[in-house]
Amino acid sequence: MTINRIPISVSEALGRVISRVDTLSEEAVPYTESYGRILAEDLRATNDVPLFTKSAMDGFAIRSEDSAGAGGENRIAFEVVGEVPAGASSDYVLGPNEAFRIMTGAEVPKSADAVVMFEQTKETETGFTIRKTFRPDENIAMQGEECRTGEVIVPKGTHINPGTVATLATFGYSRVKVYRQPVVGIMSTGSELLDVEAPLERGKIRNSNGPMILSQLKRMNIEGRLYRLEADDVDTLLSRMEEMLREVDVVITTGGVSVGDYDHLPELYKKLGAVELFNKVGMRPGSVTTVSFLGNKPLFGLSGNPSACYSGFELFARPALLKMMGHDKIFAPVVEAVLDEDFKKPNPFTRFIRAEVDYVEGRVHARPSGFNKSNAVTSIARSNGVIVLPGGTRGFEKGDGVKVMLTDMTTGTDRFDI
Amino acid sequence: MTINRIPISVSEALGRVISRVDTLSEEAVPYTESYGRILAEDLRATNDVPLFTKSAMDGFAIRSEDSAGAGGENRIAFEVVGEVPAGASSDYVLGPNEAFRIMTGAEVPKSADAVVMFEQTKETETGFTIRKTFRPDENIAMQGEECRTGEVIVPKGTHINPGTVATLATFGYSRVKVYRQPVVGIMSTGSELLDVEAPLERGKIRNSNGPMILSQLKRMNIEGRLYRLEADDVDTLLSRMEEMLREVDVVITTGGVSVGDYDHLPELYKKLGAVELFNKVGMRPGSVTTVSFLGNKPLFGLSGNPSACYSGFELFARPALLKMMGHDKIFAPVVEAVLDEDFKKPNPFTRFIRAEVDYVEGRVHARPSGFNKSNAVTSIARSNGVIVLPGGTRGFEKGDGVKVMLTDMTTGTDRFDI
Numbered sequence: 001m002t003i004n005r006i007p008i009s010v011s012e013a014l015g016r017v018i019s020r021v022d023t024l025s026e027e028a029v030p031y032t033e034s035y036g037r038i039l040a041e042d043l044r045a046t047n048d049v050p051l052f053t054k055s056a057m058d059g060f061a062i063r064s065e066d067s068a069g070a071g072g073e074n075r076i077a078f079e080v081v082g083e084v085p086a087g088a089s090s091d092y093v094l095g096p097n098e099a100f101r102i103m104t105g106a107e108v109p110k111s112a113d114a115v116v117m118f119e120q121t122k123e124t125e126t127g128f129t130i131r132k133t134f135r136p137d138e139n140i141a142m143q144g145e146e147c148r149t150g151e152v153i154v155p156k157g158t159h160i161n162p163g164t165v166a167t168l169a170t171f172g173y174s175r176v177k178v179y180r181q182p183v184v185g186i187m188s189t190g191s192e193l194l195d196v197e198a199p200l201e202r203g204k205i206r207n208s209n210g211p212m213i214l215s216q217l218k219r220m221n222i223e224g225r226l227y228r229l230e231a232d233d234v235d236t237l238l239s240r241m242e243e244m245l246r247e248v249d250v251v252i253t254t255g256g257v258s259v260g261d262y263d264h265l266p267e268l269y270k271k272l273g274a275v276e277l278f279n280k281v282g283m284r285p286g287s288v289t290t291v292s293f294l295g296n297k298p299l300f301g302l303s304g305n306p307s308a309c310y311s312g313f314e315l316f317a318r319p320a321l322l323k324m325m326g327h328d329k330i331f332a333p334v335v336e337a338v339l340d341e342d343f344k345k346p347n348p349f350t351r352f353i354r355a356e357v358d359y360v361e362g363r364v365h366a367r368p369s370g371f372n373k374s375n376a377v378t379s380i381a382r383s384n385g386v387i388v389l390p391g392g393t394r395g396f397e398k399g400d401g402v403k404v405m406l407t408d409m410t411t412g413t414d415r416f417d418i
Numbered sequence: 419m420t421i422n423r424i425p426i427s428v429s430e431a432l433g434r435v436i437s438r439v440d441t442l443s444e445e446a447v448p449y450t451e452s453y454g455r456i457l458a459e460d461l462r463a464t465n466d467v468p469l470f471t472k473s474a475m476d477g478f479a480i481r482s483e484d485s486a487g488a489g490g491e492n493r494i495a496f497e498v499v500g501e502v503p504a505g506a507s508s509d510y511v512l513g514p515n516e517a518f519r520i521m522t523g524a525e526v527p528k529s530a531d532a533v534v535m536f537e538q539t540k541e542t543e544t545g546f547t548i549r550k551t552f553r554p555d556e557n558i559a560m561q562g563e564e565c566r567t568g569e570v571i572v573p574k575g576t577h578i579n580p581g582t583v584a585t586l587a588t589f590g591y592s593r594v595k596v597y598r599q600p601v602v603g604i605m606s607t608g609s610e611l612l613d614v615e616a617p618l619e620r621g622k623i624r625n626s627n628g629p630m631i632l633s634q635l636k637r638m639n640i641e642g643r644l645y646r647l648e649a650d651d652v653d654t655l656l657s658r659m660e661e662m663l664r665e666v667d668v669v670i671t672t673g674g675v676s677v678g679d680y681d682h683l684p685e686l687y688k689k690l691g692a693v694e695l696f697n698k699v700g701m702r703p704g705s706v707t708t709v710s711f712l713g714n715k716p717l718f719g720l721s722g723n724p725s726a727c728y729s730g731f732e733l734f735a736r737p738a739l740l741k742m743m744g745h746d747k748i749f750a751p752v753v754e755a756v757l758d759e760d761f762k763k764p765n766p767f768t769r770f771i772r773a774e775v776d777y778v779e780g781r782v783h784a785r786p787s788g789f790n791k792s793n794a795v796t797s798i799a800r801s802n803g804v805i806v807l808p809g810g811t812r813g814f815e816k817g818d819g820v821k822v823m824l825t826d827m828t829t830g831t832d833r834f835d836i
Contacts, residue, residue: 031614035633043799052620089620107620146788147796154799161826162633163772163787163801166724169626174614196449196592202470202507202525208587215453215580306584333777335753354581359751362821369581370564378565381461381572383581403780408579 157328255304575746673722
């Protein structure tokens with residue numbers, strides 16, 4: 001079968017995928033299991049913050065009016081009539097020049113409206129004196145000054161990280177509505193692929209793309225399932241694919257998308273009735289990346305080239321999956337980085353190159369992932385980003401500024417640069 | 419009990435913790451379950467890469483000597499005697515001016531030593547002509563040129579990310595040695611703490627630090643267990659703590675480390691025989707952060723202040739846990755960022771402030787996490803970093819450059835900035 005392949009730009013391709021993807025349905029989960037999920041509801045404050053008017057300092061709660069006129073050598077005396085410990089309160093009504101001893105965070109009794117810090121007082125037998133006039137509300141955090149009951153405090157679409165979990169707990173959300181996570185089926189195709197346990201044969205390679213994508217999914221908190229579909233005839237293969245498609249929300253294939261003789265996938269997709277969004281993208285590597293849809297299920301056809309497979313996943317599958325999960329920030333962060341190695345290949349198309357990202361003295365550095373002859377260490381094993389080199393250039397040199405998509409921040413550095 | 423607290427610098431404190439922490443024991447896991455773990459062995463190449471000498475281009479494999487003298491109008495003719503498809507090879511020995519048709523990645527037969535690209539040939543009835551002299555090995559990737567069998571390709575201490583998993587698969591490591599993950603017990607103390615389901619009472623707050631730390635651990639792929647130790651007398655409390663300490667490798671407490679009347683923890687630790695590394699750090703918030711050791715088990719005493727608790731975890735517990743896990747890059751990446759909000763507090767000590775990090779046009783931006791009155795949205799729920807403000811300054815303004823520790827890169831942006 002000959003396919004008419006018309007390359008489109010990366011932005012155009014990504015736009016087509018994203019506009020075609022639907023967000024999955026909602027479900028409620030205990031907040032303790034919500035980490036890594038996406039909020040499917042606006043969270044509203046269930047109480048004022050602060051909940052009550054409280055002292056912002058350790059000191060004495062007074063009626064500010066009683067401090068009027070204090071200053072210079074004119075000290076005003078107060079009598080301490082009680083103490084408000086943290087976690088308690090007092091209904092005693094202060095009389096003129098009476099004060100409570102109060103600690104930071106304790107409720108300011110209604111009859112008081114200012115807090116004098118310990119450092120601002122001089123002790124007396126029954127209390128203290130001050131020589132400063134206090135404004136109403138001085139050193140006090142007012143009830144609801146940070147937020148009011150009912151206000152939206154976290155919008156729908158927020159990725160639930162440790163800070164979000166803390167917010168859920170703070171406002172008593174023991175269960176929370178989130179979007180369902182997509183289940184992703186991964187199919188590695190190609191007669192040259194061996195299992196990891198198999199001895200190497202010449203002309204064959206072990207299947208590394210399948211396990212790599214499983215890990216890329218795991219990093220996103222998504223369940224992936226490896227499928228291996230083999231059949232002698234197209235009809236059997238077709239029915240096995242239909243079976244698989246009933247079990248998953250998304251299919252990712254690696255390999256089988258080029259125009260070689262042994263690549264049956266595009267034909268199979270056609271027979272399944274999938275609608276192709278594009279089958280060629282103006283980028284390197286991975287120009288043969290394809291995306292189709294069967295109903296609302298995306299079918300990603302990534303290149304068998306490991307670097308193209310990695311970048312293709314991060315570039316197309318990740319944002320689409322995040323949209324399915326309801327995320328409101330679906331694109332990987334992009335930062336300016338220093339290129340740490342020459343990249344001399346001429347570059348008519350935009351290049352997306354799997355890369356090793358590092359952090360040196362506040363700056364981001366990146367080098368293309370590959371075998372590095374100088375020290376025999378493969379940076380593939382450390383790849384945690386994608387370098388983006390614009391097309392229409394002759395090549396890049398060590399020290400050039402380049403853009404990098406940060407795909408993996410579980411790695412760190414070996415320096416404490418503060 | 420009065421405690422003599424001598425503040426030490428953050429670097430000094432961190433240094434004491436890190437030098438005291440031991441890496442845990444090793445275990446073997448299937449490579450499919452190795453994502454997020456740390457390599458406990460050097461990985462060595464189990465085969466040459468490339469495995470065999472192969473063509474780097476689509477074209478014809480020739481003996482380079484036969485091209486000698488080609489150039490200008492002097493075209494040399496070759497006869498195509500066969501084809502080498504990908505995944506196969508040929509033992510046929512080329513005679514003078516004979517050639518194989520060969521595709522990229524296919525094995526170059528031993529008798530050939532150069533590949534002519536299709537574009538460099540002119541077709542004839544039985545083969546092609548060329549007008550260029552070829553060097554030996556031209557357009558050929560030599561066996562072992564990227565790495566040789568036995569070479570270390572991924573060093574011990576590497577965090578296993580998707581790229582590492584791909585490398586394990588490529589070299590046939592179906593099982594891999596990793597370090598054991600620490601089990602962490604979290605204990606939130608303080609009589610003012612309510613459970614998430616409890617109705618709010620004045621003077622009390624729901625326990626958000628415990629669930630937050632659980633999520634910070636989950637982000638690191640570490641199991642955390644929440645403990646709630648209550649007892650009327652110190653002896654019961656002591657025996658319950660000893661029980662807990664038998665179940666975990668690390669204890670993190672939140673709150674109970676200040677000098678208030680109700681804070682028994684330091685005394686308990688003393689009775690347990692724990693050795694205190696420090697009990698005060700020259701930083702804000704969280705100056706009362708303490709770290710002790712009971713045998714080889716670290717006991718982190720984090721502040722009950724949520725921001726100090728978050729930062730204290732990332733600053734002290736995270737690198738210590740990563741060292742226990744065998745990681746060779748234990749510190750969070752630090753990058754230069756643009757401060758997006760004024761931070762006017764005078765600043766005699768180094769400040770570590772929980773922050774919301776964002777990415778705009780290649781630059782990193784950060785704002786302190788807190789309730790933001792202008793839009794009622796709490797950035798606490800989005801906190802994914804820690805702003806570091808050096809001490810000895812009066813305050814910082816919007817637009818200033820600041821250092822930021824990146825603690826969470828599962829968040830992204832809502833822009834595709836390429």
